[in-house]
Amino acid sequence: MGTLELKNVSMSYDTKKVLEQLNMTIHDGEFISILGPSGSGKSTIFHLIGGMLTPDEGAIFLNNKEITGKKGHISYMPQAPSLFPWRTVLENVLLIQEINGKKDKQLALDMLKKAGLADYAYAYPDDLSGGMKQRVSFVRALMSPMPLLCLDEPFGALDELTRLDMQKWLLSLWSMDKRTVLFITHNIEEALYLSDRIYILPSNPNDSLMEVTVPFPRPRADDLWLNEDFLEWKKDIYYKLKPSGMTAK
The missing domain is CATH 3.40.50.300 (P-loop containing nucleotide triphosphate hydrolases)
Structure with a gap:
């Protein structure tokens, strides 16, 4: 709710x-x-x-x-994607769950697949376009409870x-x-x-x-x-x- x-x-x-x-x-x-x-x-x-x-x-x-x-x-998504460049896409998506002490890697991979980013789970932010970075940021926000x-x-x-x-x-x-x-x-x-x-x-x-x-x-x-x-x-x-x-x- x-x-x-x-x-x-x-x-x-x-x-x-x-x-x-x-x-x-x-x-x-x-x-x-x-x-x-x-x-x-x-x-x-x-x-x-x-x-x-x-x-x-x-x-x-x-x-x-x-x-x-x-x-x-x-859960908050700012204007800029605010992704950590030293973390992979998957690691960036899991960040919110790490902070909350619980990681669900399979859920993150499923969400990235829905976002059309399955092939980029282990890529780094510098490898992504602006729109793809925004998708990663949004998926990260959705991973929050x-x-x-x-x-x-x-x-x-x-x-x-x-x-x-x-x-x-x-x-x-x-x-x-x-x-x-x-x-x-x-x-x-x-x-x-x-x-x-x-x-x-x-x-x-x-x-x-x-x-x-x-x-x-x-x-x-x-x-x-x-x-x-x-x-x-x-x-x-x-x-x-x-x-x-x-x-x-």
Whole structure:
């Protein structure tokens, strides 16, 4: 189970208010994206959920248990793959389990096979492309027993075609695992294609948090982003990201 709640969370850096009375609920098995302009607090939310920061006000709950300011309750995948170059792909994937005192080599090999990386289990990160490194990083995150997976713009540094392939791959692997996912992105199309719901952070923390329920059924079509309805939703969210905003559909 991986149900996450942020209740009346506020956070400031020095005198700059970043989050003001923020409320979010992410249900078990949901894929939720967070969109927002630079400086709106997207990464701050992850740092708060992960216990690296403690909010000025409010509380954070995972499965009805308060985790405010506590570490070790989520699995986190950063923007960069962060693989150790002296460890093989398999050794990198097993790292989280090593930290937790339990290794399942066969499970790791099975996960790498599902990720299309079976032939690279004993290769080193320098032998991999950017997209392959991201796959290794994601498999490592899935090897964690934590019920909540936080992905911080994992495809932002990839080229357009590689990113599209990675989005399809992520959905195919997630559909087998169905772990609760919280996904930060600045890309509207990516959020629409991947998510069940989208939270849109305002540029001004005093403005209201917006929420969009994505209407497209799963599994998502490969050419969904060419669909006229998809383009209309993209346009609508684009205007929501503007300070003036638009009303939700």
